[in-house]
Amino acid sequence: MKDRNMCFQYNYLPTVVVFGASGFLGRYVVALLAKNNFLIKACVRSPSRARHLLVNGKLGQVSLLRCNISDAESVNSVTDKADVVINLVGILTEYRNQTFKNIHLDGAINIAKACKKYNIKSLVHVSALSVDRSLESNYAKSKFTAEKCIKTIFKNVTIVRPSVIYGAEDDFTNKFAKMALISPFIPIINQGLTKFQPVNVLDVAKAIEKIVLNKKLEGNIYCLGGPEIFSFREIIDLIMKNIGKDKIYINLSFFNAKILAFITSIFPNAPITLDQLKLLKVNNIVPPKSRGFKHLGINPTSLQIGSKRYLSRYKTSY
Template sequence: MLATAAIKQSGRRSMVQVRAMHDLTFRNKTGQPMIKQGLGGRSTTNGHIATVFGCTGFLGRYVVAKLAKQGTQVVVANRDPDEARPLKVTGDLGQIIPLEFDLRNEEQIRECVRHSDIVINCIGRDYETKNFTYDDVHVKGSRALAEIAADAGVSRFIQVSALNASEDSPSKFLQTKAKGEKAVKEVFPEATIVRPAIMWGHEDRFLNRIANTSGDSFQFWVNNSQTKILPVSVVDVAHAIEVMFGAESTAGKTYELYGDRAYTFEQVFDLAREISMKPLPTYNIPTGVAKLIASGIEKLPYNHTISADLIERMRLDEQPSGDAHTFKDLYIEPTSLEADAIHYLRRFRSNAVFDLPYEKGEGIVKKGVYHVID
């Protein structure tokens, strides 16, 4: 039943909504009440408090923005306040709470989750460092977050893994992702597992890497660029997590999130050439040679974005398991790469063709020079 208050203003009476029954919801696991206030949007308080680990990463930033937009108070657990600071503007005043933490410090983790009803773990490493191995981050770290969240009475836990995650994978990254899923399920059986395919977006290491060539620079690839992938928009993955956040029916399930069609890397390069209107030269390197070079780069003292394990993943086809839920179960239609790539690749065009529209097949590469077909 709707509760209202009558207010007399300037000789007339107006009705102001105070509360409605649909503003009150309960978490199934704990029975914790969530009371919504406001008319909707970022200035609304929906009664939920979420902690996002890995909030400054590629996917994490989009997840924080999605949750804050619907009025969720979000604790952004971070290791670097400067990287977390831009997230403040994704929510209204007081909605984004930055807290520093260390993955090996249980008290700091506990402080990050003690008021939350949902925890989302987006932490991951593309390469190992002297301080954190894949096992430290994907397995031990995930288990610690799940254990502390369960002990704190958190209702929901969402673990972001990876498509192709398997303990039998030749990639240590994918092995530890699968072990991390298992570790989380052992201590938090109701956890939701999310396995996204390779993601594209404004800050990705996918389309940006492919199109970011100039002069005599080039991109390398392995497996003759024939590895099959199922690229997915980071916005779609963040939207899926947003839906899971409010849908209790997704608890305990595994979701594999991938694009609407499969591409080889060669096809993605061709698409990038068409849109950027540049030749974008590429060279295929034997896998063994690429791994040897990457192993040497891994030993350098500064941060790097390539590793021998990444080379291994570059030759593995992305294959859904077939027994997990997908976008379809969340009533989401994944965005087409061909339709969306123009928004991310246009900036790599020259000024002469920057404003030209894009239609599939509008250009060809011939003798190293891009020709626009009228």
């Protein structure tokens, strides 16, 4: 035990830089890597809001570093002397200077260039499922363009494309559970026909852990989806069942949803954006013959089991 503590003190252990470490997925990735005795540079926008990450490791094992990935110098300053770099940064909506181009494209390019400059052994880049099939969407276009760009800059890059990620802190299942507590209606778009393959956040973190630990898994694209395919309406049905609510669904056509998105676009936390509507026109499921959990030796958790564990907190006694 004494020798291991000395390793943390003198930085003899391999170092992983995690961009977006304080995000929904990031906290799980940091926890798993800390258990594997990596030194972790947790790169975040606000270190004061990421102190919860420190408890995942021994004293000095996890360090919090302020970083803006759209600034190349900021990225370079935290990447030097690392062994592995993981990019988890992503946004679903644009706000002020947080644009898809700045975050998904420019940020990813800065990270890839830093990896090349400092001879990093491996880069793991988290993208999203179906970005190569949803090119009407600026979100998807920025993600897919970033994938292509970083592969030309840095050769040893592994791309992870998860479907919609769920978990105790998500902004997906929790959003509709909270909505059900205050509204008699739940809106669904295009009859809720769009298909998804929801994936548990811990399973995605485990996939990244496997890639970091095994060099033979590097250099591929992994499409990650849960064991079941659901329509959007079926997902809402499952959420309502888990929280013990019976709600009326209000169907919105794409046209009516577009009007709603346009009207609410002036608000920072709009329920849906015009760009997100474009994503709903394409199914978010794992393509056949693609690499996925099976190739990583992981059995993904079903949405029914995984979400029931935390959605029960929304149940009321009346």
